[in-house]
Amino acid sequence: MNEIPEQLNKATRIYVAGHNGLVGSALWRALTAAGYxxxxxxxxxxxxxxxxxxxxxxxxxxxxxxxxxxAARVGGIAANNAKPAEFLSDNLRIQLNLMDAAVECGVKRFxxxxxxCVYPKFAPQPITEDALLTxxxxxxxxxxxxxxxxxxxxxxxxxxEFGLHYISAMPTNLYGPNDNFDLETSHVLPAMIxxxxxxxxxxxxxxTLWGSGRPRxxxxxxxxxxxxxxxxxxxxxxxxxINVGTGEDSSxxxxxxxxxxxxxxxxxxxxxxxxxxxxxxxxxxVTKLKALGWEPKITLRxxxxxxxxxxxxxxxxxxxxxxxxxRGQSGN
Numbered sequence: 393m394n395e396i397p398e399q400l401n402k403a404t405r406i407y408v409a410g411h412n413g414l415v416g417s418a419l420w421r422a423l424t425a426a427g428y429x430x431x432x433x434x435x436x437x438x439x440x441x442x443x444x445x446x447x448x449x450x451x452x453x454x455x456x457x458x459x460x461x462x463a464a465r466v467g468g469i470a471a472n473n474a475k476p477a478e479f480l481s482d483n484l485r486i487q488l489n490l491m492d493a494a495v496e497c498g499v500k501r502f503x504x505x506x507x508x509c510v511y512p513k514f515a516p517q518p519i520t521e522d523a524l525l526t527x528x529x530x531x532x533x534x535x536x537x538x539x540x541x542x543x544x545x546x547x548x549x550x551x552x553e554f555g556l557h558y559i560s561a562m563p564t565n566l567y568g569p570n571d572n573f574d575l576e577t578s579h580v581l582p583a584m585i586x587x588x589x590x591x592x593x594x595x596x597x598x599x600t601l602w603g604s605g606r607p608r609x610x611x612x613x614x615x616x617x618x619x620x621x622x623x624x625x626x627x628x629x630x631x632x633x634i635n636v637g638t639g640e641d642s643s644x645x646x647x648x649x650x651x652x653x654x655x656x657x658x659x660x661x662x663x664x665x666x667x668x669x670x671x672x673x674x675x676x677x678v679t680k681l682k683a684l685g686w687e688p689k690i691t692l693r694x695x696x697x698x699x700x701x702x703x704x705x706x707x708x709x710x711x712x713x714x715x716x717x718x719r720g721q722s723g724n
Contacts, residue, residue: 400428400458400501400625407432407456409441409490410463414614415505415563417570419460422618432456442482447489451497458501459494460621461487461543469532469602469670471577476535483539491546495554502558503625504547506540506633508610508674509533510562518677521562521633530671548631557629561621564637564676568614568695569702581611584648585700586707588657598660599652602667605645610637610675613695616688623686637676638688647692654696 406423410416411433423431432454441447441463451459465482472479487504494502511519512527524544529537547560567581575583584601591599620636628634642650648661 402427403430404428404458405430405432405454405456406458406460407451407454409459409461409486412436412570413462414566414568414570414572415617416460416462418568418614418618419462419621422615422622426622441489442485444485444489444492448493448496451490451493451499455497456499458503458625459490459499460503460505460625461490462505463490464505466536466572466579467577468579468583469668472533472536473668479533480535480539483536484542487539487543487546491543491550491558494558495550495556500556501625502547502550502556503621504543504558504560505621506544506560506562507537508562508564508635508637508676509537509671510540510544510633511674513671517673518639518675519635520677521635521680524633532668532670544633551631559624559628559630560633561624561636562633562676563617563620564610564612564635564674566612566614566617568699569706570614571699573703573707580609580644581647581651581696581699582703584651585655585696585703588652588655589700589703591659592655592657596659598662599657600662600664601644601648602664603644603669604665605648605663606643607669607671608641608643608673608675609647610639610641611647611692611695612637612688613690613699616690619689620681620686623684624681627684634680635676635678636681637678639676639678639682641673641675642692650693651696654693654700 406428408416408419408431411420412435439446439450463486465479511523513530514527515523544560547558550556550558571582572578573582573586575586587599617636
């Protein structure tokens with residue numbers, strides 16, 4: 393691991409791409425709380441990162457010293473499976489435009505946020521960073537994964553060719569305030585929160601969830617993710633991607649029971665094994681991250697409780713949030 397030659401200071405001009413989304417908004421909060429006072433953000437209405445010319449013009453004008461790329465088109469298993477071409481195209485364009493323009497504009501530091509889905513479906517558990525490109529991907533989200541893998545390789549290529557301090561981090565499944573609760577496009581935790589909440593209000597006897605409930609998943613609160621990103625920016629500089637997670641997982645069945653308890657739904661939970669389970673297990677090895685001195689602070693129960701409170705206060709009946717980005721630039 394190489395020592396970072398230029399440490400950040402509180403006046404460093406930082407562009408948070410996707411700053412209104414789940415991860416981007418958490419990063420903005422964390423950076424502000426840490427005293428970073430020169431932050432730049434643009435909504436997707438003002439800047440479409442899929443537009444190469446617009447992206448280049450924006451970076452040329454704003455001249456950030458550091459970019460954190462939290463902009464992406466994201467969705468759950470149903471959305472990924474239904475529209476793989478759009479997930480591949482949108483994410484490739486966002487990444488390419490940002491990284492190419494960053495190099496052209498002389499941006500010295502860049503943090504690219506990928507996803508744990510870049511690893512093979514049947515990777516040995518817990519998954520170490522060197523499992524990348526060693527096996528077949530999960531087919532329900534392989535298009536999204538390929539885009540993120542391209543981003544990792546792009547970061548490494550930039551380091552080799554230009555000697556810039558660009559890094560990539562692979563977060564596990566994230567949740568928290570500003571999540572997407574739309575049942576057609578959301579990830580598993582916000583979908584469960586909304587399903588159980590609506591079932592509680594309607595006093596229905598049972599809720600049916602996809603799959604068997606047997607797959608195991610790891611979840612990290614987005615505020616912990618933001619804290620990890622700041623730690624990486626201050627302490628990490630290497631071409632290899634670095635995992636960000638808790639190092640602990642639970643079965644979907646166990647997680648469903650926990651979410652139902654937090655929401656206060658007391659009905660029956662049924663399972664539909666005709667629907668896809670996805671990857672059987674996806675637990676990240678976070679040895680490298682812990683060696684930097686960082687560990688998560690928010691337990692899953694506490695994180696779910698605060699996320700449910702946020703949902704009750706902020707989400708409208710359709711599950712959309714006031715800060716959610718239009719399709720194509722979710723900040724996850």
